[in-house]
Amino acid sequence: MLELFMYDFMQRSLLAAAMVGALCSLIGVFVVLRGLAFMGAGTAHAAFAGVALGYLMGWPPLLMAILFGLATVWITGWVEEKGRMKLDVSIGILYTATMALAILFIGLMKTYNAEIYGYLFGNVLAVTTEELGIITGLSVVVIGAIVLFSKELYFIAFDQEMAEASGVPARRIFFLLLTLIALTVVISLKTVGAILVFAMILIPASTAYQLTHSLSTLTWYSVLIGITCSVGGVLISSYWDIPSGPAIVLLATALFFIAVIFSPKRQRQSLAVT
């Protein structure tokens, strides 16, 4: 197995997996705590529609993905803030509408384009040096922003109104969080794919949620679990020659169920009941 590490493509994909794993699991902490899980899933599909439009028109697909992703999170964030509509309704509509756009754009293409399906299902083993550069650059930006605004992000995740009342610019921080979610989805699109990216955001933080009562411990656990699952998934996928996206996500899911079964929180509850 060790000879796998000798290949350039393997080093690239392990590095990409580690970065995407860290990034998704870090933003995932705030997504899970702030209750934005469904929003991320919608964003992933919107970003995919952006990729499809990019290929159709010959525009840069990643840039289109960012634009579509940002438009989706900002619209849903604005709708939530105004209280005009329940969040799950507005996301549900955007989610399906952008997916319909994606299918439309693909249908309008004269030829079959295999690259698009790479964005849908993800293939971390096919990451190029150039893509690794983009992933690194954007990861630094997103992780940097999270670290810089961590105290405000934790506060709005816990209680946004309270945060606002005590002088934190909560609205702007909320939209910053939405923006970071959209960027994270786009960064991860090529490696884990539009369908599975949300699992990478959701599962590590939810797993960590089972294991601790402290925000800071939760964050470290989540990132640790995220990196372990992505790197472990890539190794499994190349060793047994199975698709990388499902390998990563299924490994994370398995860990999640183990955490649920052995969760100290649940054991405490069952003790309290008896």
Add this chain to the structure above:
Amino acid sequence: MSPPIIHFDHATFGFPGVVALEDISLEIQSGEFVGVIGPNGSGKTTLCRAVLGLMAPMRGHLRIFDCACDELRCHHRARIGYLPQKGVVDRNFPVTVLETVMMGRYGTLGLFARPSGKDRKIALDALAHVGMEGHRDGALGHLSGGQQQRVFIARALAQQPDVLLLDEPTTGLDITTQHNVIELVQHLHEELGLTVLLITHDINMIRSRVDRLVLLKTRLYAAGPPADVLKPEILSQVYGKDLVITDKDLVIVEDYHHHH
């Protein structure tokens, strides 16, 4: 006399089409302990949101500290320690007691600043003030309702506020715990010299402790020492006829409107 710390000047608050508070004129002096009373839907929580600068007056003015705070987002917010109406704390939300109290420092610190050892010490002091220092590393969700209220009061204290603003702090607590929380608030008012604005349904609980009562029902019906406000002719305007005041110490406000 120094200028009032909070000054409503013919201020009206509401949303388009709904007036929640109308033509309020009220001055609150530094160091006062003021109880705000009134029936459900009388605008008590709106008053809270106004003081926090979360709502600008539609008409009139509201000045807080020395700044004309007609506009939202004013730095004064960090100087007001706020205890929101008790929501349901998700018992599984992963946050420790100390992490909760540290959040009280975040608004005061401002963007980009990282909490230091000094902030940690302020948070621990705040916990000691409410008698919860022994639970600092415990999970917030594992505490009882009264203990959680103490932690949230500590979070407000960690802002090192001039004003403590409490919205129905005793709702959902048992009688003994209600008294403990109110006693804690009175103690903080006396020991730290905090201006306290306490919003409540429970007139009996606070009447002997506050300097002044403010009686609201969209309009301001009375503001003054409890003995001046708790009179049948004043209260009946707000609560309707089904109201009994017995002897000197007991006020019974019975809400009969469910039976009509």
